Amino acid sequence: MIRDLSLKIRPGQITAVVGASGSGKSLLAHSILGILPYNSRMEGKILYDGELLTPKRAERLRGKEIALIPQGVTWLDPLMKVGAQLEKGRKDAGTKEKCRQALERYGLGADTEELYPFELSGGMARRVLIASAVTEKPRLIIADEPTPGLDARAAARILGHFRELAEEGAGVLFITHDLELALTVADRVAVFYAGETIEEADAEDFSDAGRLRHPFTRALWNAVPAHGFRPIPGAQPYPGTVSEGCPFAGQCGKCREECRRAEEIPLEPFEGGMVRCLYPERRTAG
Amino acid sequence: MKHRLQFTAKKLLRMALLLLGVSFASFLLMCASPLDPLQTNVGQTALGSMSREQVEKLEEYWGVDAPPAERYLGWLKDVLHGDFGVSLLYRQPVLEVIGQRLANSVWLLLAAWIISGVLGLALGAAAGAFRGRWPDRLIRGYCLLISSTPAFWLAILLLLVFSVWLGWLPVGLSVPAGVDAAAVTLADRLRHAVLPALTLSITGVANIALHTREKMADVMESDYVLFARARGESERSILLRHGLRNVALPAVTLQFASISEVIGGSVLVEQVFSYPGLGQAAVTAGLGSDLPLLLGITVITSAIVFGGNLAADLLYGAVDPKIRRRAAGR
Numbered sequence: 001m002i003r004d005l006s007l008k009i010r011p012g013q014i015t016a017v018v019g020a021s022g023s024g025k026s027l028l029a030h031s032i033l034g035i036l037p038y039n040s041r042m043e044g045k046i047l048y049d050g051e052l053l054t055p056k057r058a059e060r061l062r063g064k065e066i067a068l069i070p071q072g073v074t075w076l077d078p079l080m081k082v083g084a085q086l087e088k089g090r091k092d093a094g095t096k097e098k099c100r101q102a103l104e105r106y107g108l109g110a111d112t113e114e115l116y117p118f119e120l121s122g123g124m125a126r127r128v129l130i131a132s133a134v135t136e137k138p139r140l141i142i143a144d145e146p147t148p149g150l151d152a153r154a155a156a157r158i159l160g161h162f163r164e165l166a167e168e169g170a171g172v173l174f175i176t177h178d179l180e181l182a183l184t185v186a187d188r189v190a191v192f193y194a195g196e197t198i199e200e201a202d203a204e205d206f207s208d209a210g211r212l213r214h215p216f217t218r219a220l221w222n223a224v225p226a227h228g229f230r231p232i233p234g235a236q237p238y239p240g241t242v243s244e245g246c247p248f249a250g251q252c253g254k255c256r257e258e259c260r261r262a263e264e265i266p267l268e269p270f271e272g273g274m275v276r277c278l279y280p281e282r283r284t285a286g
Numbered sequence: 287m288k289h290r291l292q293f294t295a296k297k298l299l300r301m302a303l304l305l306l307g308v309s310f311a312s313f314l315l316m317c318a319s320p321l322d323p324l325q326t327n328v329g330q331t332a333l334g335s336m337s338r339e340q341v342e343k344l345e346e347y348w349g350v351d352a353p354p355a356e357r358y359l360g361w362l363k364d365v366l367h368g369d370f371g372v373s374l375l376y377r378q379p380v381l382e383v384i385g386q387r388l389a390n391s392v393w394l395l396l397a398a399w400i401i402s403g404v405l406g407l408a409l410g411a412a413a414g415a416f417r418g419r420w421p422d423r424l425i426r427g428y429c430l431l432i433s434s435t436p437a438f439w440l441a442i443l444l445l446l447v448f449s450v451w452l453g454w455l456p457v458g459l460s461v462p463a464g465v466d467a468a469a470v471t472l473a474d475r476l477r478h479a480v481l482p483a484l485t486l487s488i489t490g491v492a493n494i495a496l497h498t499r500e501k502m503a504d505v506m507e508s509d510y511v512l513f514a515r516a517r518g519e520s521e522r523s524i525l526l527r528h529g530l531r532n533v534a535l536p537a538v539t540l541q542f543a544s545i546s547e548v549i550g551g552s553v554l555v556e557q558v559f560s561y562p563g564l565g566q567a568a569v570t571a572g573l574g575s576d577l578p579l580l581l582g583i584t585v586i587t588s589a590i591v592f593g594g595n596l597a598a599d600l601l602y603g604a605v606d607p608k609i610r611r612r613a614a615g616r
Contacts, residue, residue, distance in 0.1 A: 030512075035516050062517065068513065068517070070513050074508075075512070088514075088519050089523050116607045116608070118608055
């Protein structure tokens with residue numbers, strides 16, 4: 001369950017959503033695409049292009065204007081050749097040409113089309129998945145943990161492809177658990193905690209812990225190896241298990257009585273970013 | 287090539303061991319049978335009116351006094367020379383009896399096998415695709431009901447409804463009674479085969495449908511189906527392009543594995559419909575202590591079932607791209 005999620009994705013920008021595994025990041029991606037499992041329920045609004053994104057509209061747009069780049073090779077049909085999967089069953093020359101170009105753009109030759117997913121190497125599979133998004137001209141690209149298991153260099157190359165797509169005008173939603181990785185490429189970063197966005201800030205703010213607003217974000221910053229590798233004590237509650245008060249209350253060093261009792265803590269603008277905290281951290285010089 | 291040869295050799299060896307085991311097990315069961323072949327086949331009254339020599343002759347014919355090990359080894363030796371012996375009841379070579387019976391049964395078995403496979407796949411795929419909704423519940427309910435119904439009971443039920451009450455179809459046998467063999471038409475044979483084939487098909491469907499449903503449901507919840515949906519493929523296209531493709535492999539295995547169920551089911555069903563097929567011959571041979579015929583039938587049907595599984599293995603290799611590509615690269 002995700003609740004109180006708000007997020008803006010702008011064209012030409014990469015917005016990263018950073019959160020621990022199990023914090024509901026993939027559900028976010030699936031709800032935008034309208035492909036949540038049948039046993040889930042969604043409330044709230046998603047606006048796309050200023051208009052409400054209804055399930056009907058999502059169905060029309062997905063695969064065309066909105067594209068998903070999934071995590072790995074298991075998202076390809078194991079028994080279907082790559083080319084056939086990209087073509088989605090259409091056999092006309094135009095589709096074939098578009099797919100060939102999309103693969104070529106990522107350095108994959110026409111012979112890749114004849115391969116089955118199990119014949120792809122990890123890096124190739126990743127490029128095939130990105131290529132699958134650009135067979136059309138997507139305006140919103142949702143990348144859900146697109147770089148697990150890749151070394152830093154390979155991951156940087158993949159992220160470079162996202163930057164390229166953003167520069168062509170697409171909005172990119174980059175979902176990851178890796179704050180450092182997100183910062184290498186994102187323009188905006190939204191931090192996810194127990195199914196809520198608790199802070200949304202420019203990537204620059206993350207250059208210095210003193211510019212961050214939420215206690216969790218600061219703690220997350222400090223947990224990064226380059227910044228001291230100090231772990232956060234305690235564990236994140238599973239999304240949906242906290243019914244009242246601030247979900248971070250259990251782990252927060254600055255928690256006060258009101259934080260535990262508050263019915264709803266809104267996401268509010270604060271010093272140039274957005275933060276969901278009754279007592280946000282003031283900017284400190286540093 | 288070497289790989290293929292090894293594969294084939296291993297399979298053949300396994301088949302030989304299996305047939306040996308099956309024939310031995312049937313032999314032991316037959317030995318343990320409490321039926322006295324003389325009393326069953328000749329009758330108490332007839333035996334009583336016979337002279338001592340006559341009875342001894344009969345005992346020798348039915349092999350009553352011969353030690354079991356000697357009988358089995360004798361049978362085995364003959365079979366290895368290609369001689370399956372002579373049926374004690376029919377007084378014809380066993381292979382001839384089996385040939386005639388199999389010719390009667392084969393269309394029945396084949397029809398049941400194909401209908402249950404195709405229908406089972408279709409129903410299972412539909413149930414899996416609509417998991418949790420009414421088509422699924424309907425199909426699953428039907429399958430569970432049928433799985434818990436004995437085939438012979440269903441056979442009697444169909445017989446009652448279609449032959450006795452409605453009178454649409456004949457009560458039994460494979461051809462009309464009292465008609466010259468030359469005058470029997472194909473339509474006659476078909477009419478007689480409908481009910482047994484139907485019984486076997488109905489019972490066969492359940493198993494295949496339930497397994498296919500499980501697999502289809504897994505596929506529909508897989509990442510790749512989610513991704514296909516995210517890429518804007520329609521539900522129809524997902525079902526036809528990804529669903530059926532991924533269900534096909536397990537379906538092939540299931541289909542060939544079900545040969546044994548069809549043959550097993552035919553034993554009882556043919557008995558109910560007095561259909562003179564292989565299954566009925568097996569029952570007659572078993573009850574009548576016709577050792578050569580029973581062993582012959584078990585060995586031949588086991589070989590057919592084994593052949594089915596072998597065919598599934600080979601087809602799997604031809605269908606699965608992983609195995610196919612590996613074979614090509616070798």
